[in-house]
Amino acid sequence: xxxxxxxxxxxxxxxxxxxxxxxxxxxxxxxxxxxxxxxxxxxxxxxxxxxxxxxxxxxxxxxxxxxxxxxxxxxxxxxxxxxxxxxxxxxxxxxxxxxxxxxxxxxxxxxxxxxxxxxxxxxxxxxxxxxxxxxxxxxxxxxxxxxxxxxxxxxxxxxxxxxxxxxxxxxxxxxxxxxxxxxxxxxxxxxxxxxxxxxx
Numbered sequence: 001x002x003x004x005x006x007x008x009x010x011x012x013x014x015x016x017x018x019x020x021x022x023x024x025x026x027x028x029x030x031x032x033x034x035x036x037x038x039x040x041x042x043x044x045x046x047x048x049x050x051x052x053x054x055x056x057x058x059x060x061x062x063x064x065x066x067x068x069x070x071x072x073x074x075x076x077x078x079x080x081x082x083x084x085x086x087x088x089x090x091x092x093x094x095x096x097x098x099x100x101x102x103x104x105x106x107x108x109x110x111x112x113x114x115x116x117x118x119x120x121x122x123x124x125x126x127x128x129x130x131x132x133x134x135x136x137x138x139x140x141x142x143x144x145x146x147x148x149x150x151x152x153x154x155x156x157x158x159x160x161x162x163x164x165x166x167x168x169x170x171x172x173x174x175x176x177x178x179x180x181x182x183x184x185x186x187x188x189x190x191x192x193x194x195x196x197x198x199x200x
Contacts, residue, residue, distance in 0.1 A: 097140065104133050137181055137188075145191045146179040156180055158190040165196040172196040 111125035134144045145156055152159060152171045160177055168174060173193045180191030 100136055100140075101133075104129060104136065107132060141186050142182040142188050144179050144181055146176045148173050148176060148193075152193070152195050155184070156187075156190055157193045157195075159195045160192045161194045162197040163194060164198065168196040170196055170198045 107125070107129040111122055111129060114122055114125065137144065149168070150173050152173055157173060157180070163174065165172070165174060172195065174196050175194040176191055177194065178192040181188040
């Protein structure tokens with residue numbers, strides 16, 4: 001058996017992980033390669049998941065934008081349809097009111113046609129036309145107000161003059177200069193009246 005000299009280093013044993021041995025370095029390299037491959041796989045999986053989420057988000061945004069465009073278009077169409085219906089209803093109402101006044105105009109024409117006849121008959125005819133017009137205004141929601149002897153009401157009367165009158169209490173309507181038509185918010189105009197004042 002060979003004798004080892006004191007200054008000679010012992011020979012490395014196989015598999016002890018010392019530098020220069022084949023078994024130790026091979027295992028370390030394998031572990032490093034395995035770790036790198038696992039991290040790459042994780043990164044690839046995470047990237048694929050993020051890409052899938054981005055695609056889903058983009059699809060959701062596109063769907064919401066499409067719904068918004070449709071809602072805005074529907075709202076605009078509804079606005080235009082309502083505006084058109086309102087214009088048509090106003091035109092129909094104007095035509096209805098104008099048609100109701102045609103008979104008044106016709107009767108005035110008849111009264112004028114008999115202007116050279118009996119004056120009393122003409123006056124009666126004009127008075128009848130006036131009554132017809134007053135009735136038409138009342139039917140439209142604007143009744144005539146020409147009452148005297150009633151208390152002055154600033155909502156229905158417009159005082160054009162105040163005169164002393166010993167027979168009527170102050171604030172009494174003595175005379176209607178111009179009749180009023182309508183009530184409250186449905187008032188065309190107030191009645192112009194002369195009101196009794198206190199004794200001077």
